[in-house]
Amino acid sequence: xxxxxxxxxxxxVIGSAFDGTHLTREPSEVIGRGRTLRRRxxxxxxxxxxxxxxxxLSIAMVxxxxxxxxxxxxxxxxxxxxxxxxxxxxxxFNDAAGLQEALADAGxxxxxxxxxxxxxxxxxxxxxxxxxLRMVNPMPGDDTSELFxxxxxxxxxxxxxxxxxxxxxxxxxxxxxxxxxxLSGEPTGCFxxxxxxxxxxxxxxxxxAR
Amino acid sequence: MxxxxxxxxxxxxxxxxxxxxxxxxxxxxxxxxxxxxLAEDLTAEAFARAYASWGKVSRHPAPRAWxxxxxxxxxxxxxxxxxxxxxxxxxxDEALHEIPSGPDPRVLxxxxxxPRRQREVVALRIFLDLDTETTARxxxxxxxxxxxxxxxxxxxxxxxxxxxxxxxxx
Numbered sequence: 001x002x003x004x005x006x007x008x009x010x011x012x013v014i015g016s017a018f019d020g021t022h023l024t025r026e027p028s029e030v031i032g033r034g035r036t037l038r039r040r041x042x043x044x045x046x047x048x049x050x051x052x053x054x055x056x057l058s059i060a061m062v063x064x065x066x067x068x069x070x071x072x073x074x075x076x077x078x079x080x081x082x083x084x085x086x087x088x089x090x091x092x093f094n095d096a097a098g099l100q101e102a103l104a105d106a107g108x109x110x111x112x113x114x115x116x117x118x119x120x121x122x123x124x125x126x127x128x129x130x131x132x133l134r135m136v137n138p139m140p141g142d143d144t145s146e147l148f149x150x151x152x153x154x155x156x157x158x159x160x161x162x163x164x165x166x167x168x169x170x171x172x173x174x175x176x177x178x179x180x181x182x183l184s185g186e187p188t189g190c191f192x193x194x195x196x197x198x199x200x201x202x203x204x205x206x207x208x209a210r
Numbered sequence: 211m212x213x214x215x216x217x218x219x220x221x222x223x224x225x226x227x228x229x230x231x232x233x234x235x236x237x238x239x240x241x242x243x244x245x246x247x248l249a250e251d252l253t254a255e256a257f258a259r260a261y262a263s264w265g266k267v268s269r270h271p272a273p274r275a276w277x278x279x280x281x282x283x284x285x286x287x288x289x290x291x292x293x294x295x296x297x298x299x300x301x302x303d304e305a306l307h308e309i310p311s312g313p314d315p316r317v318l319x320x321x322x323x324x325p326r327r328q329r330e331v332v333a334l335r336i337f338l339d340l341d342t343e344t345t346a347r348x349x350x351x352x353x354x355x356x357x358x359x360x361x362x363x364x365x366x367x368x369x370x371x372x373x374x375x376x377x378x379x380x
Contacts, residue, residue, distance in 0.1 A: 007364045010371060014241070015336045017317040021240060023232040025254050027225035033254070034224075034261025179251070 029132060036148070077102040086149040090178050093164045100162075107151045109159045111183070113190045118166045124190035126161050129183040147180055159183045163190070223268065224261050231274045232257065238337035239281045242329045244322050246312060249281075256281035274338050275348035282330060320370035328363035331356055 074095045078087045086106045090099070096112045103110050113124060125131065149160065161181040232253070239256075240249035256277045260267045270276045321329055330349060334340045342360075346353040 006368065010364055010368045011332070011336050013371060013374070014317055014321070014332070014367065015237075017313040018237040018241065018337070021233065021237050021246070021313065023236040023250060023253055025232075025250075027221075027228045030228060030254055030257045031221055031224065031261050033258035034264075037258055037262035177248075 075099050075102070077106055079106050084150055084152050086151060088147045088149060088180070093176065093178050096162070096164070103160070108149055110162055111159055111187060112162045113164070115163070115165045115190075124163065124165070126181065126183055126187040126190055128188035129159075129161075129185050131161065131184075132182045154182060155184070157185050159186055161187060161190075220264055224264050227260075227268070227273065228257055231277065234337045235274055235277045235281070238278045238333040240313075241321055241333040241337065242278075242282055242326075244318065244329075252281040252284055253277070255284060272338075272340065272344050272348060275334060275340055275344060278334065278338065279348050314374070316371065316374050320367050323370060324363050324366060327351075328359045328366075331359040332363045332367070335360060 074090070074092045075098075076087075076089045077099070079085070080087070086103070086108055088103070093114075096114060100110050100112055115124060161179075161183045163179045163181070164177070165179075166176050235256070236249055236253045239253045240246055243249050243252065259280055260273065260277050267273050267276050321332070324332070327349070331345060334345045334348060340348065342353045342356050346356045349356070
């Protein structure tokens with residue numbers, strides 16, 4: 001016969017094991033991302049009514065005269081000359097240098113870290129800077145895979161950190177992810193381990209906006 | 211100073227919910243997906259989606275369950291799109307034991323050994339304290355299935371953690 005108290009005890013042990021786990025992101029950060037999602041949702045039906053909901057490039061061009069800086073199978077970078085918005089979409093991560101170059105052409109400074117070795121602890125954390133996560137996308141096709149950057153509105157000296165990493169889910173499968181973060185400046189490296197005190201050098205050099 | 215066009219009441223209402231629910235939701239997602247950094251990202255994204263649909267989510271009978279379900283659905287849908295399956299490497303299990311802090315690796319390993327649906331049921335039960343009916347609605351399964359999953363998961367966890375629990379008692 002199963003002992004109910006014993007079962008509760010097991011669940012209590014598991015619950016208490018996570019006592020030190022906290023989500024430290026500020027409400028303003030989450031709300032900011034939520035506003036973006038809401039805006040996008042409001043815009044899409046209008047575009048669909050006009051019959052132009054299709055290729056992302058087409059959407060961007062009709063919506064505001066967006067100029068494509070680069071549009072490849074791996075990514076697209078487009079600039080809206082009216083608003084100054086740079087739209088970034090990442091589908092595959094096989095051309096880090098090309099992505100950096102396209103973003104530099106659009107006036108966005110970036111630094112890239114590539115970590116293709118599967119890890120249990122997810123993406124590394126940028127060292128020597130404050131970090132604000134803007135996007136994590138699974139490549140390809142997820143609705144979180146696009147990011148709008150307004151270079152003129154970002155704090156002076158800001159750099160976008162692009163992080164490619166691979167994680168496992170414990171069921172024998174691997175997930176390939178890309179994150180983009182707004183950094184307060186040029187990072188000195190990336191913490192390869194969630195609790196690792198020593199950052200590792202970056203696998204790709206940083207770029208300057210042109 | 212307040213910005214025109216910004217619904218401050220909505221934001222404050224959501225921020226109160228977020229502060230009260232974020233740790234429990236993160237722990238549930240972490241327990242279900244097994245990756246700390248990914249859980250943070252998924253939970254934050256799910257909360258952002260909750261804000262985007264706050265009019266609906268705030269009236270949901272279990273908004274915290276909505277957040278966790280959204281985070282886990284995002285996880286699953288990513289997997290479905292990726293469709294990349296490779297053999298699990300023993301090195302991953304070794305890496306588990308190198309984590310210097312965070313939940314006990316034995317607890318994480320025991321959770322990881324459960325089938326996904328069982329992990330989700332356990333996570334909702336422990337960290338959101340949901341009853342069977344609410345858990346069933348959140349996961350879109352029958353209440354009887356929740357009960358069965360929880361019983362099997364608890365039995366498996368008890369077996370896996372028995373030495374650990376006995377050690378703690380001493």
